[in-house]
Amino acid sequence: MYKVMLIDDDVPMLKYLRQLIDWKELGLQVCGDTYSSVKALQLFRELKPDIVISDIGLPKMNGLELAAEFKRQSPETRIIFLTCHEDFYYAKKALTLNANDYLIKDELTSEQLEASLRGCVQSLRSAVQLPDQISYRDDLLRNADVLKLSLFRQLVKGGDTGAHIAAAKRLGIAWHYPSYMLALGMLEYASLLPRYEAKDIHLIRYSVYNIASEVAKGYEGITVFDEESGLVALHNYKPSLTVNYEQRMQDYLKEVQERCSQYLQVQVRMLCGPSKLEAGDIGPAYKRLLRLKERSYYVPGALLSWSGSKEEPFLYPLGSFLEQQKREISDAVRESDRSKLLYSLESAAETARSRGIDSAELIQFTVQLLRLLELQYAPHTVSEQYYACLQGTGTLEDTMGMLRWRLERLLDIRAAEEEGVNKEPKLQEIDHYIADHLFDNITSIDAANHLCLNSSYFSRYFKRLTGENFTDYLHRHKMGVAARMLEQREESVEMVALKLGYSDRTYFSKVFKKYMGTTPREYREK
Known part of the structure; x- marks a missing residue:
């Protein structure tokens, strides 16, 4: 009998899964369940389950990160992901994580779960019959993303570049040429809101990474890394008078943007760094790009290019510049005046842009304002995942788009309450x-x-x-x-x-x- 572990941060969902099917009839036993990703790691080591059914949108450590750790500890483990997202098929096109299935919670039936589990059982039985089922190559493929990210972080730290290039070769990454170029990709969070929930952010980020990796196969010398700061693309090339490698990098970034828009319906902002870097320059150039990412908060455009000598714009403290707009926005929400709200938001954005207000202070200002308004008018609808996205916005348009979307939802909530709509x-x-x-x-x-x-x-x-x-x-x-x-x-x-x-x-x-x-x-x- 195969052992199954259930992970979901909603305890009633764990109970629902236990009730949904006859586990014994399928030759399965639910050996444990938990709502905590931290506890899940402990249970996994203790129980050694054959199959894990996990929610993706877990706090602290999401389901994708958990699955990667489970696969590292036990590559034979079968993984089934759960997600709340009703438009998940967009993301599913881009996911390449070695999981057995992806199921939508709101549409989950006993037949779907049974079919998915039967597939896992069949896979487990087939694997037992194969000699040397877990080869070094298989293990390398399963952990490629983690190893690649570790390699990039070593590059950023500096040290023996020859050793880093050799390590890259062992991962199947060929850096033969003397010159490098870096680029950063950042999700425009406001573009997620019409279609996705804030809890899907980890899933969407991983999908963007997989799209970028797939596109990179058509561009020699480009390697993609899934960093916490966003997508990182590293281009290794040989300088040539006949090939414009800066344009080639931009063509790659544009194609990634187009694919993300097509498959995921989200926008990704790209920041392309200077060219002709040596391997030892990658760390300082990356840190410079991170600073420029913050300094480009007010710069419009989906694809920006920065030369190594470009001067960084100076940002000013917030002070009391937006106090009037804060009062106007609060009044607009209290009065349920949508036109006044939109005008006040535009005024706040224009003031921030013209004054060059520090982006971190502006974002914190929007967070505090929104939390205050939600506490007053809709305390039951607060989403910490939404606030995490808001705090991660990288442009003025993205910040104000997120704020506008949520404030308009507050107006909708107030309107519904005031109308006193009768329930069915x-x-x-x-x-x-x-x-x-x-x-x-x-x-x-x-x-x-x-x-x-x-x-x-x-x-x-x-x-x-x-x-x-x-x-x-x-x-x-x-x-x-x-x-x-x-x-x-x-x-x-x-x-x-x-x-x-x-x-x-x-x-x-x-x-x-x-x-x-x-x-x-x-x-x-x-």
Whole structure:
């Protein structure tokens, strides 16, 4: 019997997966589950599962990073990814991680899960029959991305360039020529919002990296690295009077941009560094590019080129330059005045641009303003993943696009509340069921059974009816109740958690902060 480990940061989803199929009938045993990526690493070493089913959008260490670590420890492990994204097929085209399947949570059926697991079991059985199944080459291929990134970081640190070039050769990377050129690629986060959720950011970044790697196969000498700062492209070439290698690098970057727009519907900004670098210059040039990335915050354009001698623009402290716009934006949200809001945002952007305000201070200003407005008007809808994206924006347009999108959602939320839209009768029945089982750990299967509906149909129906999955709806409802309990009673946080069906206080605090924007203890102190 093969062992299966489940990983998802929503505890009800773990229960749902356990209930969805007859595991024993498939010759499988769920040996453990966890909502924590840190705990998952510990369980993986202890339980040694054959198959791992993991959510991608995990906090701290996402599912892709977990899978890479699992594969490093045990290359035979089969991986099935879960994602909430309904338009996941865009990203799936670009993913090349050695996983067995990708399943969409909101559309997950027992038949889909069983088919995916049968494929894993068949793969495991076939592997047992193959001698020397894990060759050095297979192991190298599985860990190529990690080894490549380690190589690049050694290059940046400096040292023996000959040793670095030799290490690259062992990874199948040929750096034969004396000259190098660097480029950085940064996601435009505002371009994600119409189609993706903020929690999908790790998935989209990995997809961009795979697209760039695939395109690089058509350009000799270009190697791609998936750095925390963004996409890094390193071009090794031999200077020639007949070939314009700067133009060739730009052609490559433009093709990556076009593919990302075509397959993922996202925009990637490119920053191309100076040419004719020696191997020993790569580290300083990369650090310079990172500084220029910050300094190009106000520079328009999807593809920028910087020569090694270009002067860096100076940015000024924020001070009190945007206090008037801050009041105007707050007033516009309070008054639900969309035209006034858009005008105030344009005014803030123009002031920031004309004054050359420090980008880090401007971004922090937008974060603080938005958190204040969300706490006032929509405390249940706070997304920490969204704020992580906002803080990672690299241009004024991206920052203001993110801010505008969220503020307009706030206006929509306020409008819906003020209209007092009546809920459909079946949704009222679901609300009654949740209220009657407020202190139980219920799942969408329980709700579907209560309504005498097929669980897969119920999941699709509920998402269409409310715009979110049942787990998010349930958590948000419970956290609203928890907030009132914390305000009105003297019960401890642990007791509030237990009364709402959360046996683990740490998990309860994590869920509370996700939907309320603060921890239970901080909320009570306010």
